[in-house]
Amino acid sequence: MTTPTQTQDSQTRILDAAEKVFADYGFKGASLRQIVEEAKANLATVYYHFGSKEGLMETVFKRRFGPIHEEHFQMLRRLEEEYKGGAIPVEKILEAMLTPPLRMATTPGKGETIMRLIGRVVTDPNPQVQELLRRQHRDVRTAYLDAFQRSVPRLPKADLLWRFEFCWGAFVFVLCNPSGIEKFTDGMCKPSDAGAFLGQMVAAFSAGLRAPAVSKPDRPAKRVTQRRDT
Amino acid sequence: MTTPTQTQDSQTRILDAAEKVFADYGFKGASLRQIVEEAKANLATVYYHFGSKEGLMETVFKRRFGPIHEEHFQMLRRLEEEYKGGAIPVEKILEAMLTPPLRMATTPGKGETIMRLIGRVVTDPNPQVQELLRRQHRDVRTAYLDAFQRSVPRLPKADLLWRFEFCWGAFVFVLCNPSGIEKFTDGMCKPSDAGAFLGQMVAAFSAGLRAPAVSKPDRPAKRVTQRRDT
DNA sequence: GTCTATAAGGAGATAGAC
DNA sequence: GTCTATCTCCTTATAGAC
Numbered sequence: 001m002t003t004p005t006q007t008q009d010s011q012t013r014i015l016d017a018a019e020k021v022f023a024d025y026g027f028k029g030a031s032l033r034q035i036v037e038e039a040k041a042n043l044a045t046v047y048y049h050f051g052s053k054e055g056l057m058e059t060v061f062k063r064r065f066g067p068i069h070e071e072h073f074q075m076l077r078r079l080e081e082e083y084k085g086g087a088i089p090v091e092k093i094l095e096a097m098l099t100p101p102l103r104m105a106t107t108p109g110k111g112e113t114i115m116r117l118i119g120r121v122v123t124d125p126n127p128q129v130q131e132l133l134r135r136q137h138r139d140v141r142t143a144y145l146d147a148f149q150r151s152v153p154r155l156p157k158a159d160l161l162w163r164f165e166f167c168w169g170a171f172v173f174v175l176c177n178p179s180g181i182e183k184f185t186d187g188m189c190k191p192s193d194a195g196a197f198l199g200q201m202v203a204a205f206s207a208g209l210r211a212p213a214v215s216k217p218d219r220p221a222k223r224v225t226q227r228r229d230t
Numbered sequence: 231m232t233t234p235t236q237t238q239d240s241q242t243r244i245l246d247a248a249e250k251v252f253a254d255y256g257f258k259g260a261s262l263r264q265i266v267e268e269a270k271a272n273l274a275t276v277y278y279h280f281g282s283k284e285g286l287m288e289t290v291f292k293r294r295f296g297p298i299h300e301e302h303f304q305m306l307r308r309l310e311e312e313y314k315g316g317a318i319p320v321e322k323i324l325e326a327m328l329t330p331p332l333r334m335a336t337t338p339g340k341g342e343t344i345m346r347l348i349g350r351v352v353t354d355p356n357p358q359v360q361e362l363l364r365r366q367h368r369d370v371r372t373a374y375l376d377a378f379q380r381s382v383p384r385l386p387k388a389d390l391l392w393r394f395e396f397c398w399g400a401f402v403f404v405l406c407n408p409s410g411i412e413k414f415t416d417g418m419c420k421p422s423d424a425g426a427f428l429g430q431m432v433a434a435f436s437a438g439l440r441a442p443a444v445s446k447p448d449r450p451a452k453r454v455t456q457r458r459d460t
Numbered sequence: 461g462t463c464t465a466t467a468a469g470g471a472g473a474t475a476g477a478c
Numbered sequence: 479g480t481c482t483a484t485c486t487c488c489t490t491a492t493a494g495a496c
Contacts, residue, residue: 010462026355028259031489042463047491123353123406125256130410141414158418162430165411165419166400173399176353180360181395184371188388189395199444200392207441208434240480261471272481274474283472463496470489477482 011049013039016110018060023116027057027126054128061121064104064114065136071100072140076147087151090206097144098171098201102194105175111192112178119176148209156215167205241279243269246340248290253346257287257356284358291351294334294344295366301330302370306377317381320436327374328401328431332424335405341422342408349406378439386445397435 008016017039021030032053036043050056075096079088105115121133148160174181178191191197238246247269251260262283266273280286305326309318335345351363378390404411408421421427 024355026256026258028256029355032491033489043490044463044492045461048461053490119353120355123349123403125254125259125350130407134410134414158415159430159433161415161419163434165404165415166431166434169400169403170396171399173353173403174395177360180364184364185388185391185395189391200389201396203389203441203444204393204396204438205434208438211433211437214429214433262473263471273472274481275479277473278479461496463494465493465495467492468490471487472485473487474485475483478480
């Protein structure tokens with residue numbers, strides 16, 4: 001046992017500090033010196049543990065986004081079992097999609113920081129950041145898109161894709177600047193209240209996803225054994 | 231007349247270049263040296279014309295956001311005349327709110343850059359940037375919120391505010407990374423097609439705004455001349 | 461493993477010649 | 479008005495003592 005009264009090891013302190021500073025200033029805007037000052041650690045320690053600024057960023061992301069990623073699949077699998085492969089109501093899919101990040105983003109004490117980190121990362125201009133993120137979330141994305149497609153089968157694919165992007169965009173926009181949202185709405189919207197946030201998202205986007213189609217209907221998949229034009 | 235065959239003066243070249251580099255890398259991520267290289271201008275020219283990096287940023291924003299701001303009010307005023315101060319359909323308000331930035335963001339040649347600039351700026355972590363932006367758009371925000379409130383009077387204020395943020399968030403999320411959206415949707419969503427983008431936004435969010443309420447009904451404003459509890 | 465000292469380069473901003 | 483040279487500060491990263 002190593003000095004039981006010490007709060008945390010330097011590695012964890014640096015990760016916590018990095019998470020905070022990245023959330024505040026973005027990847028480029030955050031400096032390692034700010035981070036180690038906040039962490040009460042030494043600059044060289046960062047390089048010893050994480051190799052580089054980019055390595056630190058990867059570790060910061062993995063710590064939070066890894067569990068979210070796993071829970072995403074768990075929740076969707078559970079829904080698919082419950083509905084036995086049939087259509088799942090859009091409300092349930094939306095809940096399953098938004099709950100994992102929301103749960104992580106309301107971790108006691110660090111909730112607001114994690115919330116802002118998610119929003120910051122998703123909208124970060126740095127291609128390194130974008131690549132890292134999209135690579136990990138591509139399979140989640142397609143899994144949820146498939147579920148939605150089965151749930152609103154008559155909605156053209158293009159419409160579904162637009163509305164899916166809108167939903168995700170609205171969500172991360174609020175995550176980006178939760179205290180700003182609260183301020184500009186005179187406290188009537190509190191993103192820190194995960195239940196209210198989720199309820200509002202589900203209400204708005206289940207209606208949005210069920211709205212009438214805009215595009216022309218998808219051309220149905222060709223049937224090999226049948227012909228229409230004879 | 232000054233050398234008629236020269237394409238543009240240095241001021242304009244710098245503004246164009248800055249717009250591009252800010253859109254690509256954000257305010258902090260963009261360096262003046264990158265900008266002047268792109269503009270084929272001299273570093274000192276930036277300071278001569280704009281005073282500082284922040285001054286350059288302000289000018290870049292004003293050039294694009296000023297006209298958008300004016301058109302916002304024009305379109306809303308025209309709608310209010312047309313409907314003589316009564317309720318305007320939410321579809322019309324949404325159109326009036328999204329058309330000015332979309333028109334600007336589809337300027338021939340520079341459309342994609344301006345689009346990304348808007349998205350980048352709105353989600354930029356820098357407080358300077360945020361302050362500058364919100365100060366100019368606060369009055370537009372309240373004007374459109376008022377219009378929506380009259381259009382869906384039975385919707386609780388809190389619900390309206392949430393949905394308004396969702397709408398704005400979805401919009402700027404797409405603006406942030408239009409080519410990414412197009413790529414991840416296999417070309418089925420083209421943000422550069424302003425008509426399609428607008429149509430999809432209006433369809434999704436007019437339904438979202440008309441969705442059933444989530445919060446309890448607002449307490450009606452007190453009437454001075456009347457009492458309910460006697 | 462931990463820390464100090466420092467390298468090497470990029471940033472914003474300015475002085476001063478022309 | 480325009481440009482070169484430079485100042486000063488801050489950045490990521492590393493070498494090497496303990």
